[in-house]
Each structure stands twice: as C-alpha cells, then as structure tokens.
Amino acid sequence: MFLSNIDQVLNFDVQTIHFFNPNPEFPPKIVFEKLKNALQKLLVPYYFLPGRVKVNTETGRIEIDCKNAGIGFVVASCEYTLDELGDLVYPNPAFEELLTKELDATLGADGHPLCIVQMTAFKCGGFAMGLQTNHAIFDGTSIKYLLQNLAALADDKPLPIVPCNERELLAARDPPRVTFPHPELLKLKIPIGQEGEGEQNPTIFDTTPQDLDFKIFSLSEKDIFYLKAKAKAGPTNGKGKITGFNVISALVWRCKALSNSENDENNLLERSSTMLFAVDIRAKLNPPLPTSFAGNAVLTAYAMADCKRLEEAPLSELVDLVTEGATRMNDEYARSAIDWGELYKGFPNGEFLMSSWWRLGFNQVEYPWGKPKYCCPLVYHRKDIILLFPDINESNAGVNVLVALPHKEMAKFESLFYKFLSS
Incomplete structure (x- = not known):
C-alpha cells in the first residue's frame, strides 16, 4: 500500500489508554471476547492493518506490505480497582x-505489528483498553472513526464509517511544484526510508534525554471564556478567529517562548519563535478529501513572531497570527507542502509543537457497555511538544495543558x- 509524504515522516507508534467503568451486564471477560471478535471483523475494511511497514528499496520510500501478518x-489483569488508580488525568x-x-517473535509476530490492543481487567470489574497504532497509517480523526467502527462491530451493527483507503489522493504532483516557502518544514536531502539507524535528525519528534519537570495547567470553561473575551476586546486586524484552541495556543506560545533559557536574557526578546500545530486538510483540498479518509490528512501549520512582540502584543494580535497559520493552509499550500516532502522529506521544524487531543472525541464513542470514563495519550515528557487534552468531566468544556x-x-513558564x- 502506498503511503503519502505526510505518512512517510510519521513512522512511529502512538499509544492511548481508554478507561471504562464497571458494567454489571458486561463483565471484562465478556467485553474482551466481544472486542476480540470485533477486531477480527475490523480487519476486513482495514485490510492493511495486519500488514507491516517495509522499505521499498527501489524508491527509498516506506510502504505497507499487506501480508496479513x-x-x-493481549489480555491482562490488575490487582487494583479503577478508583485506586487515582486521578486519571494526571x-x-x-x-x-x-x-x-x-510482541515476542515466538508469539508468531512477523515484524512489528501496526496495531496492538491490550485489555486489562481491574478488580472492580472496570477495565482499560490500551491501543498502540503506527502513526504512519492513521491520524487522530481516522483513529476516532476506527474506534467508532470497532464499537459498532462489538454491538453487531454495521460500520457507521466505511474507511476510504485511497492514499494516492495525497500523492505528490508530477513533477512536484513547491510554490510557497515552508519555514515550518526542515529540508533534508536524505532519501526517504534510507536514513541510518543511529542517525539523529534535528526534528520536532526527536527525544532529548533531559531532566524535565512537568506540570498540568488546567483551564476551566470560565478561564477559556475569559481568554476569548479578552481577545475579542483587544485591537485586531479582523483576521483572528476567536476559538478555544486559538486563545489557548496564543497564551501557551507566549509563555513557552519567553521562558526559553537557552538564550542570553539580553537577547531573548530579539529571538524569533515558531509554534507548530496540526491542521486537518480533508475539507481544505479542492476537491475535498472524503471525511472517512483513513490515512494522515494533517499538515503542520505555523505561527511566527519575535519574542518582543510575543511579550508586548495584546492577546488579540497573537490570535491573529495563530489564525493566519491555519487559514494559510488552503489547497495550493497543502499541495506545495506535500510536494516539498517529495523533494526534501519535510520533517516539522519549529521551537515546539502544540499537539491537541482536546476535541478528538475518543471519550464520546458509544460501546455496548457505555462510553469511556476517560481517554488519554500515554504521555512522554518532551520539552518540544505541549499537549492539550480534555478534562475528565462529561462536558469536556475545560482543557488540560x-x-x-x-x-x-x-518556573518561568508557570509565572x-x-x-x-x-492580566
């Protein structure tokens, strides 16, 4: 199976945990059997899922070998109750x-699976579903559709969303036409798929071993309303779209840029800062991609400003910059970015990435035994990635940063x- 230039740079695993409260009508043993059967059925429309990533030696690109491996x-049990795990948000x-x-090779795994599901039963009758998938085959939206389809099959219902597996819809143009500068992408001339295993490329996805503190900054619905009102009241050029994501991104960008201690304090305000964030391009292309497109249909947008502006500008002006980054992503810009990937590989390139799980809706998926109590990514502490994820209450009106x-x-960021x- 062909993988697009967006897929090419996302060859790593993503893990999420989905917690479920006890349901007397659906004890874990029954749930696990239903999910196992549903997963087996799911492999028909998602026929590439039991395949393996391989490098095509002729093109230097990775692709999926749909060999049904x-x-x-995995089924597991835990000696704790769900309540004893404490705050699931933390x-x-x-x-x-x-x-x-x-998975151990002796279990029959032929290479690294694209998907591993672990079901863990708690002493109280609740359970967790741990899901690991390769990012090269799904983005957040297509994972949500996969979960909705899994839930329907577990309830013996037809698929609510039939996946569109035509990844060639995001193929580069021939010849490639890069029609915009792309400061959000790093130019690498290494052929795709031919990087040395020990090689370290300076990309936003690199992990650097550091001694990091981590904190969760919780913003309530009231806090977000206040930020929106503040942005609306400030001077603006009229381009700013005052959304929850945009006002939170502007606030976090300002704090992250001004807390950077790698530069001399005297030169800090002269430094330029670039924030990256993902934009779904399904509806932005002409013609639009099918909503059910199963591959990665997100590209990295950017907002850029010097630290002096980030410190002194009103919130409304920073919201304008974030909005500009998202609206820049029209059909021609997206096609240019995909073509850039054909020529230079195109890893994201910026000071940090805002990764939002806030509105993905994993916790709204209705399984036969009910919606999840909470869903969250398995968190890695990375100074170059800031995560937004929902609060645990039903409304999801608040957000955790x-x-x-x-x-x-x-200490500087918190202050x-x-x-x-x-203010």
Whole structure:
C-alpha cells in the first residue's frame, strides 16, 4: 500500500489508554471476547492493518506490505480497582503497564505489528483498553472513526464509517511544484526510508534525554471564556478567529517562548519563535478529501513572531497570527507542502509543537457497555511538544495543558502563565 509524504515522516507508534467503568451486564471477560471478535471483523475494511511497514528499496520510500501478518491482542489483569488508580488525568508512569509495545517473535509476530490492543481487567470489574497504532497509517480523526467502527462491530451493527483507503489522493504532483516557502518544514536531502539507524535528525519528534519537570495547567470553561473575551476586546486586524484552541495556543506560545533559557536574557526578546500545530486538510483540498479518509490528512501549520512582540502584543494580535497559520493552509499550500516532502522529506521544524487531543472525541464513542470514563495519550515528557487534552468531566468544556520543561524554564513558564491568564 502506498503511503503519502505526510505518512512517510510519521513512522512511529502512538499509544492511548481508554478507561471504562464497571458494567454489571458486561463483565471484562465478556467485553474482551466481544472486542476480540470485533477486531477480527475490523480487519476486513482495514485490510492493511495486519500488514507491516517495509522499505521499498527501489524508491527509498516506506510502504505497507499487506501480508496479513496480524495485529496484537493481549489480555491482562490488575490487582487494583479503577478508583485506586487515582486521578486519571494526571500522567501516571504506571499506565505504561496498560500497554503492550512489543510482541515476542515466538508469539508468531512477523515484524512489528501496526496495531496492538491490550485489555486489562481491574478488580472492580472496570477495565482499560490500551491501543498502540503506527502513526504512519492513521491520524487522530481516522483513529476516532476506527474506534467508532470497532464499537459498532462489538454491538453487531454495521460500520457507521466505511474507511476510504485511497492514499494516492495525497500523492505528490508530477513533477512536484513547491510554490510557497515552508519555514515550518526542515529540508533534508536524505532519501526517504534510507536514513541510518543511529542517525539523529534535528526534528520536532526527536527525544532529548533531559531532566524535565512537568506540570498540568488546567483551564476551566470560565478561564477559556475569559481568554476569548479578552481577545475579542483587544485591537485586531479582523483576521483572528476567536476559538478555544486559538486563545489557548496564543497564551501557551507566549509563555513557552519567553521562558526559553537557552538564550542570553539580553537577547531573548530579539529571538524569533515558531509554534507548530496540526491542521486537518480533508475539507481544505479542492476537491475535498472524503471525511472517512483513513490515512494522515494533517499538515503542520505555523505561527511566527519575535519574542518582543510575543511579550508586548495584546492577546488579540497573537490570535491573529495563530489564525493566519491555519487559514494559510488552503489547497495550493497543502499541495506545495506535500510536494516539498517529495523533494526534501519535510520533517516539522519549529521551537515546539502544540499537539491537541482536546476535541478528538475518543471519550464520546458509544460501546455496548457505555462510553469511556476517560481517554488519554500515554504521555512522554518532551520539552518540544505541549499537549492539550480534555478534562475528565462529561462536558469536556475545560482543557488540560501538559508542559515538560527544565526546572528553571518551568518556573518561568508557570509565572508567566498565571500572569498572562489573569492580566
């Protein structure tokens, strides 16, 4: 199966945990059997899922070998109740136990599976579903549709969303036409799929071993309303779209840029800062992609400003910059970025990435035994990625901002966060 240039740079695993309260009509043993049967049925419309990533030696590109090698399904139990796990919102290193990341070759796995599901029963009758998938085959939206389809099959219902597997819809043009500068992308001349295993490319996805503090900054519905009102009241050029994501991104960008201690304090305000964030391009292309497109249909948008402007400008002006980054992503810009990937590979390139899980809606999926109590990514502490994820209450009106930074930068970030939030 062909993988697009967007898919090419996302060849890594993503893990999520989905927690479920006890349901007397659906004890874990029954749920696990239903999910196993549903997963087997799911492999028909998602025929590539039991395949494996391989490198095409002629093109230097990765692709999916749809050889039906299978996915992983693991059953586990835990001596704790769900309540004893404590605050599910707070990133808990113990949640690593709720996922299986590798399968032993003796279990019949032929290479690394594209999908592994672990079901863990708690003493109370609740359970967790740990899901690991390769990002090269799904983005957040297509994972949500996969979960909705899984829930329907577990309830013996037809698929609500038939996946569109035509990944060639995002193929580069021939010849490639890069019609915009792309400061959000890093130019690499290494042929796709031919990087050395020990090679370290300076991309936003690189992990750097650092001693980092991490904190969750919770914004209530009232806080978000206040930020929106503040942006609306400020001077603006009229381009700013005052959404929850845009006002939160503007606030976090300002704090992250001004807390950076890698530069001399005297030169800090002269430094340029670039925030990256994902934009779904399904509806932005001409013609639009099918909503059910199963591959990665997100590209990296950017907002750029010097730190002096980030410190002094009103919130409305920063919201304008974030909005500009999203509206820049029209059909021609998206096609240009995809063509850039054909020529230069095109890893994201910026100071940090805002990764939003806030509105993906994983916790709104209706299974036969009910909706999840909470869904969250398995969190890695990375100073170059700031996560937004929903609160645990039903409304999802609030948002949690997970930040990981060296101690000195964290103290500065925290001080700036509450200063800018209340001023």
